[in-house]
Amino acid sequence: MSYRRLPSVGQVDVERVIAEVRAGRPAVLRDGAERLVVAAAEAFDETLVREFEFSAPGAARLVLSASRLRHLGLSRGEAGFVALPHIELARLRALAFGLDARVDAPVAPLTPLYEGALELMRLAQLLPAVVVLAASGAEALLPNLLSVSLPHLLGYRASRRATLRIVSRANVPLEGASACEFVVFRGGEGLRDQIAIVVGRPDCSQPVPVRLHSACLTGDLFGSLKCDCGDQLRHTVRVMAQEGVGVLLYLDQEGRGNGISTKIRAYDLQALGLDTFEADEALGYGHDQRDFAFAADMLQALGVTRVRLMTNNPVKIAALEEAGLEVVSAHRVLGRRNAHNRRYLAAKRDRAGHLLELDA
Numbered sequence: 146m147s148y149r150r151l152p153s154v155g156q157v158d159v160e161r162v163i164a165e166v167r168a169g170r171p172a173v174l175r176d177g178a179e180r181l182v183v184a185a186a187e188a189f190d191e192t193l194v195r196e197f198e199f200s201a202p203g204a205a206r207l208v209l210s211a212s213r214l215r216h217l218g219l220s221r222g223e224a225g226f227v228a229l230p231h232i233e234l235a236r237l238r239a240l241a242f243g244l245d246a247r248v249d250a251p252v253a254p255l256t257p258l259y260e261g262a263l264e265l266m267r268l269a270q271l272l273p274a275v276v277v278l279a280a281s282g283a284e285a286l287l288p289n290l291l292s293v294s295l296p297h298l299l300g301y302r303a304s305r306r307a308t309l310r311i312v313s314r315a316n317v318p319l320e321g322a323s324a325c326e327f328v329v330f331r332g333g334e335g336l337r338d339q340i341a342i343v344v345g346r347p348d349c350s351q352p353v354p355v356r357l358h359s360a361c362l363t364g365d366l367f368g369s370l371k372c373d374c375g376d377q378l379r380h381t382v383r384v385m386a387q388e389g390v391g392v393l394l395y396l397d398q399e400g401r402g403n404g405i406s407t408k409i410r411a412y413d414l415q416a417l418g419l420d421t422f423e424a425d426e427a428l429g430y431g432h433d434q435r436d437f438a439f440a441a442d443m444l445q446a447l448g449v450t451r452v453r454l455m456t457n458n459p460v461k462i463a464a465l466e467e468a469g470l471e472v473v474s475a476h477r478v479l480g481r482r483n484a485h486n487r488r489y490l491a492a493k494r495d496r497a498g499h500l501l502e503l504d505a
């Protein structure tokens with residue numbers, strides 16, 4: 146391995162801080178001399194409340210994304226923060242992820258460090274709602290906390306893409322597709338590795354059948370009826386096996402990049418009547434957190450530059466083209482419809498422009 150491929154100190158700092166906030170512990174963001182203690186709103190319990198209140202009484206603030214503030218009734222299109230003079234768990238949770246909450250205090254615009262706190266939550270696949278304390282008032286907390294600089298945090302996604310590399314590969318015969326090689330990449334998005342499943346031995350001078358498949362634990366593994374993912378996954382592998390060649394990228398982008406805990410939270414909101422995109426917006430997200438540029442890098446690392454893409458999602462086609470691959474054709478991949486996924490598929494067609502003909 147060359148030194149160039151070793152993760153930088155900044156990348157290591159970001160990964161350590163991601164682990165801290167996912168474990169429910171506070172961490173510190175630095176920007177020059179300025180420091181900010183941050184902790185995920187969803188992690189707050191009585192103990193964390195006591196820790197924050199004791200170290201800097203009255204100084205906490207809750208930072209919320211633009212779409213969460215819109216859900217709370219604010220018309221401004223930007224992220225912002227409200228003061229938390231006392232951290233009351235019920236109010237904190239209502240503002241961070243309650244369905245019927247309304248903003249109940251003045252909202253102020255964010256500084257770059259506060260924006261960084263939201264980015265940290267997204268990288269950690271936690272809800273974009275974060276409690277912050279100016280470090281000047283929280284000196285007692287600092288010696289125990291890991292910290293990361295804002296430039297390193299903001300550069301993290303690009304650095305993960307730059308360090309994308311193959312770490313292992315082996316043949317794994319699948320039912321109905323015996324000639325498969327699993328190639329494991331480290332880097333890209335999410336918190337785990339990315340997998341390329343290479344069916345047969347593709348001739349890279351010809352267009353190769355390709356699917357970019359975002360992980361869906363509920364659908365891929367358990368056959369959830371709420372989406373079409375499991376069908377799409379198995380159907381694609383079957384088609385590739387029939388053609389004798391293909392590359393399926395299995396990407397760590399659970400819940401359109403939001404992570405499994407948020408996806409399940411969103412399902413709970415969908416049960417109350419919101420569609421798949423409305424539920425994500427209510428929780429503070431945009432339509433889709435995924436970036437497919439690193440998937441293009443994976444294909445190029447495998448020698449694939451001309452693809453026959455199996456997708457209904459125009460964003461995937463555009464992303465590969467933008468990264469310099471030639472998308473020779475795009476083929477629809479239809480899962481079975483049922484009473485539980487009907488609305489999900491219609492929302493993808495109507496709100497995200499997916500190429501789906503549901504009435505056919």
Ligand SMILES: Nc1nc2c(ncn2[C@@H]2O[C@H](COP(=O)(O)OP(=O)(O)OP(=O)(O)O)[C@@H](O)[C@H]2O)c(=O)[nH]1
Pocket residue numbers: 357358359360361362371372374377398399400401402403408411412421425455456457458461478499
């Ligand atoms: N946030 C959220 N994610 C969902 C929901 N249902 C499914 N997903 C995720 O949506 C993604 C679907 O991935 P794909 O099937 O690769 O992508 P797609 O955008 O549907 O595009 P194609 O299937 O290629 O047409 C997976 O990451 C699922 O986990 C939902 O209700 N909310």
Ligand SMILES: [Zn+2]
Pocket residue numbers: 361363364365372373374375
């Ligand atoms: Zn799914």
